[in-house]
Amino acid sequence: MRSVLSSRWAGLLLLAVVIALLPLALKNNFQFDIAVRIGFNAIVVIGLNLLIGYAGQISLGHAGFLGLAAYFSAITVTRYGWPPLVSLLAAAALVGLLAFIIARPVLRLKGHYLAMATLGLGIIISIVLNQEAGLTGGPDGMAVDAFTIGSFKLVKAREWYWLVGALLWLAVWLSLNLIDSPVGRALRAVHGSEVAAEVVGVDTTRYKVMVFVISAVFASVVGSLQAHYVAFISPQQAGFFQSVEWVIMVVLGGMASTYGAVIGAAILTALPQVLTALEDYEHMIFGLIMMLVMILLPKGIVPSLGALLRRVSSKAEGGK
Amino acid sequence: MNSVLSRRALLAAAAAFGMLTVTAAPSSAADTIKVGTFLAVTGPASFLGDPELKTLQMYVDKINESGGVLGKKLELVHYDTAADPNKAVTFVKRLIDQDEVDVLLGGSASGETLAVMPMVEKAEIPYISFAGARKIVDPVQKWTFKTPHTDTMACQKIFEDMKKRGLTKIGMISGTDGFGASMQAECKSEAGKYGVDILVDETYGPKDTDMTAQLTKIKATAGVQAVLNPGFGQGPAIVTKNFKQLGLNVPLYQSHGVASKKFIELAGDAAEGVRLPAAALLVADKLPDSDVQKKVVTAYTAEFGGKYGAESVSTFGGHAYDGLMLIVDAYKRAGSTDKAKVRDALEATKGYVGTGGVVNFSATDHMGLDLSAFRMLEIRNGDWTLVN
Numbered sequence: 186m187r188s189v190l191s192s193r194w195a196g197l198l199l200l201a202v203v204i205a206l207l208p209l210a211l212k213n214n215f216q217f218d219i220a221v222r223i224g225f226n227a228i229v230v231i232g233l234n235l236l237i238g239y240a241g242q243i244s245l246g247h248a249g250f251l252g253l254a255a256y257f258s259a260i261t262v263t264r265y266g267w268p269p270l271v272s273l274l275a276a277a278a279l280v281g282l283l284a285f286i287i288a289r290p291v292l293r294l295k296g297h298y299l300a301m302a303t304l305g306l307g308i309i310i311s312i313v314l315n316q317e318a319g320l321t322g323g324p325d326g327m328a329v330d331a332f333t334i335g336s337f338k339l340v341k342a343r344e345w346y347w348l349v350g351a352l353l354w355l356a357v358w359l360s361l362n363l364i365d366s367p368v369g370r371a372l373r374a375v376h377g378s379e380v381a382a383e384v385v386g387v388d389t390t391r392y393k394v395m396v397f398v399i400s401a402v403f404a405s406v407v408g409s410l411q412a413h414y415v416a417f418i419s420p421q422q423a424g425f426f427q428s429v430e431w432v433i434m435v436v437l438g439g440m441a442s443t444y445g446a447v448i449g450a451a452i453l454t455a456l457p458q459v460l461t462a463l464e465d466y467e468h469m470i471f472g473l474i475m476m477l478v479m480i481l482l483p484k485g486i487v488p489s490l491g492a493l494l495r496r497v498s499s500k501a502e503g504g505k
Numbered sequence: 506m507n508s509v510l511s512r513r514a515l516l517a518a519a520a521a522f523g524m525l526t527v528t529a530a531p532s533s534a535a536d537t538i539k540v541g542t543f544l545a546v547t548g549p550a551s552f553l554g555d556p557e558l559k560t561l562q563m564y565v566d567k568i569n570e571s572g573g574v575l576g577k578k579l580e581l582v583h584y585d586t587a588a589d590p591n592k593a594v595t596f597v598k599r600l601i602d603q604d605e606v607d608v609l610l611g612g613s614a615s616g617e618t619l620a621v622m623p624m625v626e627k628a629e630i631p632y633i634s635f636a637g638a639r640k641i642v643d644p645v646q647k648w649t650f651k652t653p654h655t656d657t658m659a660c661q662k663i664f665e666d667m668k669k670r671g672l673t674k675i676g677m678i679s680g681t682d683g684f685g686a687s688m689q690a691e692c693k694s695e696a697g698k699y700g701v702d703i704l705v706d707e708t709y710g711p712k713d714t715d716m717t718a719q720l721t722k723i724k725a726t727a728g729v730q731a732v733l734n735p736g737f738g739q740g741p742a743i744v745t746k747n748f749k750q751l752g753l754n755v756p757l758y759q760s761h762g763v764a765s766k767k768f769i770e771l772a773g774d775a776a777e778g779v780r781l782p783a784a785a786l787l788v789a790d791k792l793p794d795s796d797v798q799k800k801v802v803t804a805y806t807a808e809f810g811g812k813y814g815a816e817s818v819s820t821f822g823g824h825a826y827d828g829l830m831l832i833v834d835a836y837k838r839a840g841s842t843d844k845a846k847v848r849d850a851l852e853a854t855k856g857y858v859g860t861g862g863v864v865n866f867s868a869t870d871h872m873g874l875d876l877s878a879f880r881m882l883e884i885r886n887g888d889w890t891l892v893n
């Protein structure tokens with residue numbers, strides 16, 4: 186037990202050091218921008234990983250939650266002059282409530298049907314954002330005012346970096362705590378076998394709904410912040426492909442691994458920027474890398490490498 | 506077995522992480538002018554971005570072969586946005602901060618252009634967009650210009666033609682996609698100025714396969730003298746077919762959104778007599794020799810068509826051609842690569858004849874086109890004919 190606890194803090198400390206030292210390696214605004222986007226995606230993916238990796242439920246509708254919160258913040262702040270922080274919290278409450286209402290009927294479904302239902306939800310939100318042009322600006326999108334806390338205005342990518350870095354650390358900490366709590370154990374039981382979990386007295390529906398709401402709120406907070414950061418939103422952000430991208434990040438980094446979620450988000454956000462050098466071959470190489478990782482590291486990058494390290498160290502010990 | 510597996514896993518991991526190390530920025534030599542461009546080469550708007558990029562690459566090579574601009578070679582730095590404004594923002598940050606470009610061209614779609622404009626204004630870089638929306642140049646932003654006509658102008662051109670034919674009571678049927686919705690709103694706000702009454706206003710989804718219901722309602726509305734269909738893609742072709750099937754015998758107007766041979770193919774015989782506004786490029790071979798644009802549009806058609814096939818010539822590639830030529834012209838007149846001087850020279854552009862029309866920029870007009878940029882066409886015998 187002690188060692189589990191200490192390894193948790195070691196990981197969090199390492200993450201804090203990486204976040205603190207990374208700016209030394211970043212040369213310009215653009216590189217800070219990529220770092221900020223990695224942070225945004227990582228937070229969403231950490232939430233989604235709780236749902237997919239631990240509770241074993243899939244969602245293809247999380248971009249809808251993000252979009253809803255982004256537009257809520259954009260409209261209330263830009264049109265009605267709400268303080269951005271109030272909008273962010275209100276959006277999170279609203280999205281959480283929506284997720285709660287939807288979760289019960291939707292999470293009764295399993296496998297493909299669950300994927301279909303969440304997919305439908307995401308698409309409905311995306312259609313509403315496209316059609317209600319009077320409110321949302323329609324397919325052309327709308328401009329968003331800067332994020333302010335009191336009289337301090339967050340504009341530069343460098344300033345955002347620290348906010349997003351802190352939030353990312355907080356998200357990882359929350360996620361690790363949740364997983365190590367009775368809730369986390371209940372979730373893993375649900376993932377293992379829902380029937381067996383119910384037999385031993387786990388209220389499976391309650392836990393599934395809870396984690397669905399938590400992951401939706403993670404997406405909502407990122408949605409609100411991202412709208413202010415980019416200073417522009419369009420319905421594409423709430424689109425189906427964004428949801429799929431996040432699911433890929435979860436799977437690539439490693440399901441049921443919080444750090445895997447961070448690594449998955451980092452790789453999939455940065456990789457397209459690196460591959461632009463290949464021009465016409467970009468998409469081909471990108472696909473090739475995805476395929477290779479999935480074939481050679483089928484459990485995702487972090488769990489597979491973790492297993493590899495354990496094997497190497499046990500071999501070394503055996504050799505002594 | 507065990508060691509084989511782990512070696513493989515290690516290799517894959519190394520490959521994955523190796524890709525992560527960000528490549529160093531290319532050195533910016535002083536003897537080149539860096540032209541940054543971000544276009545929707547893939548994704549839903551690839552029909553815009555693809556000819557735009559091909560045009561830019563082709564003419565940048567051509568300009569460099571003949572000695573470049575101000576004795577400097579042009580260097581094209583391109584990123585593919587897939588029409589995602591979010592990606593466009595990141596790529597434009599990259600073009601400005603990492604690649605340190607001298608001038609920005611692109612934004613195939615309105616969304617991505619509007620998303621990057623605040624950044625461009627802050628970075629103070631001359632920028633020409635290839636997107637349609639009026640919001641890009643209204644109100645005028647200091648550093649942002651654009652080459653394509655707006656849908657407002659298409660509405661005006663259509664209403665002008667209707668008025669000439671004495672058609673003042675019309676029905677509208679619009680697509681609900683970005684293009685259709687935007688043009689529908691513009692036409693509704695312009696109609697009054699031309700004394701045109703919109704008696705009935707219907708819409709259809711971009712993926713609908715039958716518009717009989719909406720058209721039946723238009724047919725049943727008493728006094729409709731003409732029908733206008735702002736739309737894009739296959740929708741207008743279906744409207745045109747249904748229109749004929751229902752035996753509506755009033756003139757049908759389409760928008761510049763269907764100004765391609767594909768539309769005539771899809772709509773078939775039903776397209777006979779349909780009128781639409783379009784850029785001169787579409788009818789390059791049918792323009793009279795006296796037309797000011799004749800020379801430039803036939804040259805572009807011959808060069809681009811010669812390399813990529815005649816059927817791939819589109820007005821979108823033309824917008825990119827105009828953008829590049831306008832900026833080259835501005836460099837020559839500024840006589841320097843100083844961004845502020847180039848911008849001032851660009852704003853002072855007068856009488857530039859491009860594929861999209863005759864461009865006259867000013868401090869209050871960063872599009873510089875008037876209604877003469879549009880030609881009214883009628884489809885006869887499966888081909889375009891000019892209407893005077």
